[in-house]
Amino acid sequence: MLHLSGLYRYPLKSGAAEPLQGTQLDSLGVQGDRRWMVVDAQSGRFITQRLLSTMNRITARWQNAEQLLLSAPGMPDLPVAVPQGDGDLRGVHIWRDSLRVPDAGDAAAQWLSQFLQRDCRLVYVAPERARQIDPVYAEIGQKVAFPDGFPLLLIGQASLEDLSRRVGRDLEMLRFRPNLVVQGSEPYGEDSWKRIAIGGIEFKVAKGCSRCIMTTLDPVTGERSADREPLTTLKTYRQIEGDVFFGQNLIALSSGQLELGMPVEVLE
Template identity: 75%
Template sequence: MHLSGLYRYPLKSAAGEALRETMLDALGVQGDRRWMVVDAESGRFLTQRLLAHMTQLQARWLGSTHLQLSAPGMADLQVAVPGDSAPLRGVTIWRDSLQVPDAGDQAAHWLSQLLGRACRLVQVSEPRARQVDTAYAEVGDKVAFADGFPLLLIGQASLDDLSARIGRPLPMLRFRPNLVVSGSEPYAEDGWKRIRIGDLEFRVVKGCSRCIMTTLDPQTGERSADREPLATLKTYREHEGEVYFGQNLIACGKGQLRLDMPVQVLE
């Protein structure tokens, strides 16, 4: 088995970017989901679940200093990582409430124009990151603005099997993984507890429950009229009212990942 896909999503719910190599830090893939769009009044996080045209929003991580925003019909905008003196904004993501730096009025105006509603852009660093659910993680395991866990893995064979059941190929980006593994049996990842990729070990902690976002075409933002892939997943991947596809991971340390690294199941 080997690592065949590697992805980063710098801005939560914006388009992803394919990588050939990356560093892992304490929050997962370096630069992954460190930025988030929130409602200007409530601070509630905004995603494609509510705003399907966020699929057209491109965000590129420009190292530790800037984020670049792009979208059709909009001039590109580079946003500086907020400094220590930046005002803090109270935000809510699922059940978590936290105080994080606001990225300023220019970014807020740009995004409000694009999305058609008043919103703000916020950023999180490791000291302000959220504790991962201790039912599945250790105290001190942190996550940025991903829904619940720092990393998501999907087996390529699992996607191939799902596509065959539906009768058309589905792009991997529809499911927004960080890591894709080739060479395993379909859904083999469901049974893994610990794996090694290159020199790094990972704990496989929980299946990923899927939502309506998977029915959006990541290229166009159009919703599947037949509610696929959720409709088919519900026929064989539903458990206690949730539909699962992929596995959430926590890295046991920091280091480098690159495509074609060997993947070994330890437990």
């Protein structure tokens, strides 16, 4: 039987993953997921592990709905309050989207700049300032916070196991940064799904997730694999028109609660 075997959120875009036993889904996906982002202080351009692999050493954890706690090796823990109101908006750029979102203040900027050795700022997005999902795949009004393009990413456990076999070593699921992991399907079974339901919540399977150099980073150390795996192997059998696909992007069609172990139903 298909069931939900993994559940993750990433409060800070490109920061360390947070494993969950259960979570609420809201209008932007997993509650609290990628609501914070590091940007270049001058350009406002988003910064991820693609540029600075040390970002994976930053742990960001919600302490409550109004405060985040930042931790990193060699740094003091720093509580960061959710910015209130629109008093200090910063123009930021993430892929093709440009938006104005609240800046988290100088203390957070100094902390991140010191750890990352780059002049940067921390920004936050609330639902009312979130981005429209690509209307090719979504209805107008369906929004996303700071993920690359979609609110949720699903990967089948069997797909990872098949990829590990092809590469010749066990690969960590967190190389691929999913929100949802499903067990019980055939390898790449998720490729054929169009609609699924978990715990009474219906999801649209929007499109495959194209993968990048971040998959070659060790999710714990941030070190790049010398053989560029698993991207090298994925290119041999998962490449379509120049893009390499692994996992499926989802859009939740309602809110609700998710828990590990919940059955997953393929509706279409």
